[in-house]
Amino acid sequence: MSIEAINWALNFAPIPTDRKDASALAITLIALANHAGPDGTEAFPSVERLTVYTRLSRRTVQRSLRSLEELGLIRQGNTRYRDARIERADLRPQVYDLVLTAGMETGRQHDTPVPATGRQQRTNGASAATRRGVSMTPETSFNHPRTRPAPSAPDGRSAVPPPCGRCDARASDPVSARVIWLDNDRTRSTLCPHCHPAVAR
Numbered sequence: 001m002s003i004e005a006i007n008w009a010l011n012f013a014p015i016p017t018d019r020k021d022a023s024a025l026a027i028t029l030i031a032l033a034n035h036a037g038p039d040g041t042e043a044f045p046s047v048e049r050l051t052v053y054t055r056l057s058r059r060t061v062q063r064s065l066r067s068l069e070e071l072g073l074i075r076q077g078n079t080r081y082r083d084a085r086i087e088r089a090d091l092r093p094q095v096y097d098l099v100l101t102a103g104m105e106t107g108r109q110h111d112t113p114v115p116a117t118g119r120q121q122r123t124n125g126a127s128a129a130t131r132r133g134v135s136m137t138p139e140t141s142f143n144h145p146r147t148r149p150a151p152s153a154p155d156g157r158s159a160v161p162p163p164c165g166r167c168d169a170r171a172s173d174p175v176s177a178r179v180i181w182l183d184n185d186r187t188r189s190t191l192c193p194h195c196h197p198a199v200a201r
Contacts (some may be wrong), residue, residue, distance in 0.1 A: 003177040005033035005040050005098055006140055013073055014103035021067060028064035029073060032096055040098035044082045047093065065096070073102050089191045167192035 009029045015022055031053040036043035049063045077097035086092045087140045163169035169178035180187035
């Protein structure tokens with residue numbers, strides 16, 4: 001699970017709001033982000049797993065995945081890491097990379113609707129090769145660790161400063177995920193100016 005990928009899917013992914021399937025696209029993208037790394041790569045939950053997450057039918061999930069690819073929000077990823085984790089070829093789901101740069105160039109956070117006729121993000125290049133080793137084949141829904149250790153400074157102290165206490169951050173959240181929610185249903189957020197001095201006005 002990646003906080004960065006989920007934050008992008010919730011707040012920045014430019015899903016057109018005038019599409020009938022906008023809700024299905026949004027929940028499918030969030031479900032994929034739940035399995036992606038911090039850079040948005042190597043998400044390979046099965047379609048069955050996505051139907052459990054989204055409560056959508058198998059056909060609707062498959063249609064949503066195709067539409068997300070057409071919109072340039074996801075692309076097919078490198079299968080090497082998946083193949084090392086899942087031995088049986090007939091049980092290997094498709095690998096997807098989330099295009100985390102889509103919607104970020106303007107810093108948009110769902111304050112204005114994106115029409116279906118808007119500019120689509122073009123994707124170029126291949127996904128980066130994985131640097132992880134594999135010692136066993138776990139269930140595909142656990143294809144990414146749930147917790148990641150915080151980097152350490154040279155003197156042994158944690159390089160991640162504690163939360164400022166004015167935002168909604170927890171001590172385990174990276175600085176990039178420290179936000180202030182702008183509404184009660186937590187659909188819009190902004191970076192905390194105290195944890196992110198560069199964005200302070």
